[in-house]
Amino acid sequence: MEALGEKRPAGAVRGFAALLLVLGATSLMNGSIFPQFDAIFMFARDISVTCSAATLLGLGLAAYRAPHLLGHRAVTGSAVACLIGGGIALAIGLAAQSPAALVAGASVVAVGRAAVTVSVGLYLARLAAHGAGLAIAAAYTVQLAASPAAAAVPPQLGTALFLAFPLAALALSAGGARSFFEDSRGRPSPSDMSVTRPASFLAPFSALFGCLLLFQVAFGFALRFDEVAGAPRTSFFSAVPLALVALYVVFSRRRFPADGVVQLSALAVMAGFLLSAQPLLATGGPAADVALLNAGNGLFSMAAQMALVAIAARNPLGAITTVAWGNGVSALGSLVGAAAGMIANGATEGNPLLRAAIPAALLLVFAAYVMVGLKRFTFADAIDGIEPVADEATAPAAAQTPEEAFAARCEAVADEYALTPREAEVFAMLARGRDRSYIEEALVVSRNTVKAHVKHVYAKLGIHSHQELIDLVEG
Structure with missing residues (x-):
């Protein structure tokens, strides 16, 4: 077994491809798959997203409390079985218009996709910092630029790609993720080690995870508020700020500017909510509110992914917990925000005044959190505050x-x-x-x-x- 924390050779291009496949599956899910669900059983999408969030949080908790239960072969094999078996049930549910088969298939696929998300995050943690930054920045930029095309994909093709992308991402990332599972064998759990080394492990309710949750609430709201035919509104221009960040990462050898990206993200999200609260400015034009909201949340997702990967790289013994729990909290936030968006959609049908009041209220809450809740929190401090745990068998x-x-x-x-x-x-x-x-x-x-x-x-x-x-x- 390799020494703890030793980096195996891993390619930024491979990491970019694996992450882009995961993000591409998410775009297809929102733009092509979920609109098909609504004609059969509209709550199938919410049930599947809940299963994904629960799986990620469960993996994170298991890795924190009892990592010996998570064998690499078992997790990878289960992911493949869920994607194939659930995919068959999902296809049957769509073809036969069967709510039971649809819910079962979508839920099982969601479990498999959650495991793939963890695998890709762990693979990125094997990269050097600059390589990981390049892969993450490029993948999020391409995904957001291409997301408007997801709604135009024919339903059958969209379903096939939605199921194939995670399998391909797992094939690319599984080898690089294996060492993190192997590192945890025969060692105390992170929950035990955190008692004597609290600075080496993130607590499940740390400020970082709270930040992920609340920002993703904004993303979930943007996803469902004023959606068209069950599909979220999108804009190609959302990718422009992400492309600028990607170019900065390409041509700069400095550290990934996570906190600068988060600040830019907050400005974009608040501007998007402001335009959403002003219907005369937002309607009839190029959906500037949507472009800003999606850009802001894309920027934040990029910075959050980089933070999770960097923390996982600093302490391999806590890597699975960090990646799984962080993505689980993000999924939970998206679910809450989506519910708020649906409630807002229903409320505005009977009272148009709420069309402006609801985004205005969310703007106030979000601005208050950014100004007060994040006043003393930075991603850089969260990353640098993690003290690496050395391999006690070789170099305590x-x-x-x-x-x-x-x-x-x-x-x-x-x-x-x-x-x-x-x-x-x-x-x-x-x-x-x-x-x-x-x-x-x-x-x-x-x-x-x-x-x-x-x-x-x-x-x-x-x-x-x-x-x-x-x-x-x-x-």
């Missing part, structure tokens, strides 16, 4: 010398900013206070070569002085 944290701890920090920074092996050597020497003459002699290279390496290191780290470099390592 308590046994690390100061030099070993310093070397580990240098290695982590080099990995985060995608430094080359030689740049990482130069960076470590600079962090120890070595001058360029020392580096020239130690590496047996010319002065100009050293200058070039130092220049590249400074550029990738986004710094301009030696003191900034030292502060980065110590911070």
